[in-house]
Structures are given as structure tokens and as C-alpha cells.
Amino acid sequence: MFIKEIELLNFRNYNSEKISFEKTINIISGENAQGKTNLLESIYILSLGKSFRSNRDAEMIRFGSHFCSVKAIAIYEKEGKDQKIELVYKPGEKKIRLNGIPAEKTSDLLDHVYTVIFSPEDLKIIKDEPEKRRRFLDRELCQLKPAYYRNLGRYKKLLAQRNILLKKEPVNHDVLTVWNQALAETGSHIILERIRFLKQLNKLSGNIHHAISDGKEKLSLNYETCFDKKDLPETVEELQNLLFNRMQAEQEQDIQRGNTGSGPHRDDIRIEINETDARRYASQGQQRTAALAMKLAEIELIRKEKEEEPILLLDDVLSELDEKRQHDLLAKLEGVQLFLTTADLNPLLIAKFHEYRLYQVKDGRIKTI
Numbered sequence: 116m117f118i119k120e121i122e123l124l125n126f127r128n129y130n131s132e133k134i135s136f137e138k139t140i141n142i143i144s145g146e147n148a149q150g151k152t153n154l155l156e157s158i159y160i161l162s163l164g165k166s167f168r169s170n171r172d173a174e175m176i177r178f179g180s181h182f183c184s185v186k187a188i189a190i191y192e193k194e195g196k197d198q199k200i201e202l203v204y205k206p207g208e209k210k211i212r213l214n215g216i217p218a219e220k221t222s223d224l225l226d227h228v229y230t231v232i233f234s235p236e237d238l239k240i241i242k243d244e245p246e247k248r249r250r251f252l253d254r255e256l257c258q259l260k261p262a263y264y265r266n267l268g269r270y271k272k273l274l275a276q277r278n279i280l281l282k283k284e285p286v287n288h289d290v291l292t293v294w295n296q297a298l299a300e301t302g303s304h305i306i307l308e309r310i311r312f313l314k315q316l317n318k319l320s321g322n323i324h325h326a327i328s329d330g331k332e333k334l335s336l337n338y339e340t341c342f343d344k345k346d347l348p349e350t351v352e353e354l355q356n357l358l359f360n361r362m363q364a365e366q367e368q369d370i371q372r373g374n375t376g377s378g379p380h381r382d383d384i385r386i387e388i389n390e391t392d393a394r395r396y397a398s399q400g401q402q403r404t405a406a407l408a409m410k411l412a413e414i415e416l417i418r419k420e421k422e423e424e425p426i427l428l429l430d431d432v433l434s435e436l437d438e439k440r441q442h443d444l445l446a447k448l449e450g451v452q453l454f455l456t457t458a459d460l461n462p463l464l465i466a467k468f469h470e471y472r473l474y475q476v477k478d479g480r481i482k483t484i
């Protein structure tokens with residue numbers, strides 16, 4: 116799939132811009148703070164309805180405006196004809212139109228446009244705090260499965276409510292039990308989906324990593340919960356019971372602390388390189404290779420599961436990779452529409468591509484060059 120055209124209205128530092136794109140490679144150049152990342156963000160929100168930068172949608176509205184909108188024309192391989200996607204944000208309100216028809220829920224947007232974003236921030240995923248790795252899992256799963264998106268939203272709401280109940284005096288244990296039940300039910304679905312996704316990603320990224328490291332290293336990704344791996348059941352019902360019992364057992368501790376100690380909101384990805392914990396021991400180069408392998412695996416997984424090519428957003432990341440890794444990345448992109456931003460448009464960069472279109476962004480205006 117690819118984005119043919121995008122129209123921005125009051126989006127970040129864009130006033131009113133309409134621009135068409137190349138099906139293959141789009142190189143977005145411009146000095147710092149001109150709007151390059153903002154443009155990638157506008158493409159990204161077509162896939163998830165929210166930004167990769169912030170959870171506050173209102174930040175995307177241009178200062179001094181009351182709303183912002185992003186209209187795009189996308190073409191999917193399967194359909195072969197123009198599809199119109201429109202998002203309008205007002206403070207506290209989000210409207211989506213698909214081919215002119217208003218969508219009932221945000222999750223109706225999912226499963227249309229698939230994006231993979233890769234920025235210098237993502238290069239740190241191996242050593243960053245667990246929250247970043249959970250966000251990585253959630254982003255991918257939300258794109259692939261609207262039901263996961265709805266479950267995750269429900270889980271987050273229930274968790275926030277339980278945390279309020281924990282701090283309320285006197286504590287009502289009966290009410291907490293009801294919340295434990297609901298959290299265990301939603302949480303067990305989330306955990307099993309994440310495990311399933313990670314199994315697939317592990318296989319793909321392991322192969323890619325093996326090739327990038329010239330067969331010297333073995334990458335493995337495993338889901339890490341509050342339970343011992345050997346105790347982890349495979350059915351939702353069993354996991355639900357296990358999680359419920361854990362929450363009941365830890366209730367007093369949770370009350371003391373004022374938050375919930377166990378559940379998918381505390382889980383992590385265990386990343387190993389040659390059977391050693393990469394989160395602790397990986398070198399800079401090993402971290403970069405592993406992060407790159409994970410991103411390339413994401414692209415392959417979307418291809419496999421959806422039979423569509425995702426859109427790759429490379430925000431200032433190419434210059435962070437050495438020649439070999441740049442080559443490994445670009446070699447895997449056939450068929451993918453690429454948006455690449457750079458503040459340093461040099462001939463060496465351009466020489467890496469055969470077919471491309473160049474854009475320059477200046478103070479919220481885009482033009483082809």
C-alpha cells in the first residue's frame with residue numbers, strides 16, 4: 116500500500132499544505148525545526164489515530180487553531196483504487212471518515228494503513244526502560260488487531276480505576292475483587308496476544324539478525340511476565356485464574372504501595388544475544404543491529420499477516436547507522452513506500468537510491484526540488 120497524496124490543515128506547524136508522493140522513495144530534507152518529523156507524524160496517525168510522540172492529540176493542533184485535519188489518499192494493493200482517509204482533531208474530540216463515511220470508533224481506522232517508524236529513539240529500545248518495549252509491542256499489535264486495541268484501552272481504564280480504589284479509605288475488598296476479576300480477564304488476553312506476536316517476531320528477527328551479523332550472533336526475543344515461564348498456561352481461562360489469584364494474593368502489598376504490582380502493564384521483552392541478556396550486556400553496535408533486525412522483522416510480519424506492504428518512516432535514522440547496516444536496511448525495502456527525513460541532504464545519501472523524489476520543508480511549507 117502507499118500514500119498517494121496528503122493534505123494537512125492546521126497540523127503542527129503546517130497551515131494548509133497538499134502534496135503528492137512517490138510510490139517508492141520520498142526524501143524529505145530541510146533544516147532543523149522546519150516540519151520534517153511533523154510530516155511523518157501526519158502519515159503515522161493514519162495507521163493508529165494517534166501520534167508516536169505524545170498521547171495528547173491536542174498537541175497536533177496548530178497553535179492558535181481550533182482543530183487540525185489530515186486527509187490522505189491511499190492505494191492498497193488488494194483494492195487497487197483510491198481510498199480516502201480523513202482525520203479531524205478538536206480538543207477532546209476525534210473524527211474519522213473512511214471514503215467519506217464517518218467511522219463510529221477510532222478502532223475502525225485500524226487495519227487500513229500500516230506504518231513502521233524507525234527513529235534514533237528506536238535504536239535505544241534494547242536498553243531503554245521496559246515501558247518502551249511494551250509500547251513497541253502494543254503499537255504493532257494495535258495496528259494488526261483492532262480487538263487488541265479495544266482490549267488494551269479497557270485494561271488501561273480498569274487499571275487506573277483499581278489504583279484509585281487502592282488508595283481510597285477504607286479499602287473496599289469486595290469491590291477490589293470485582294476489579295481483579297475484570298483485570299485478569301482483559302489482561303490474560305493481552306498477555307497471550309503479546310506472546311503469540313513475539314513468537315512470530317522472534318523467528319523473523321532471529322533470521323534477519325543472523326544474516327546481518329554474518330552468522331556470528333543469535334538474537335532471541337521472549338515475553339517476560341510476573342510468572343515463571345514454566346508456569347505460564349496456554350489457555351486464556353487458566354491464565355485468567357492465575358492472574359486473578361496473583362492479584363488477590365498481592366492485594367495488601369498493592370494497597371500499601373498504592374498501585375498494581377502484577378499484570379501486563381509490568382511485563383517486558385527479554386532480549387538475548389548469544390544467550391546473554393542484551394538489556395544488560397549488549398555493546399552499542401550489538402544494540403543497533405538488534406534494533407534494526409526487530410524493525411525489519413516488523414515489516415516482514417506485516418507483509419506476511421496482511422499481504423500488504425507497510426509504509427516505512429525513517430526519521431533521521433540513516434545517518435545513525437554505519438554503511439553496512441544502512442545497506443542491510445535498504446536492501447530489504449523493495450515494494451515498501453519509504454519516507455526518509457534528513458537535515459543533511461548530501462550526494463552520498465542520494466546515491467543510495469535509483470528512483471526517488473526529493474522534497475524540501477521550510478517553515479511548514481513543502482515543495483519538490
Ligand SMILES: Nc1ncnc2c1ncn2[C@@H]1O[C@H](COP(=O)(O)OP(=O)(O)OP(=O)(O)O)[C@@H](O)[C@H]1O
Binds near residue numbers: 128129148149153
Ligand atoms: N501544535 C503546533 N503548532 C505550531 N507549531 C508546532 C506545533 N507543534 C510543533 N510545532 C513546531 O513545529 C516545528 C517543526 O517541528 P519538527 O519536529 O517537524 O521539526 P524537524 O524538521 O523534524 O526538525 P529536526 O531536524 O530538528 O528534527 C517546531 O519548531 C515546533 O515548535
Ligand SMILES: [Mg+2]
Binds near residue numbers: 151431
Ligand atoms: Mg525531526
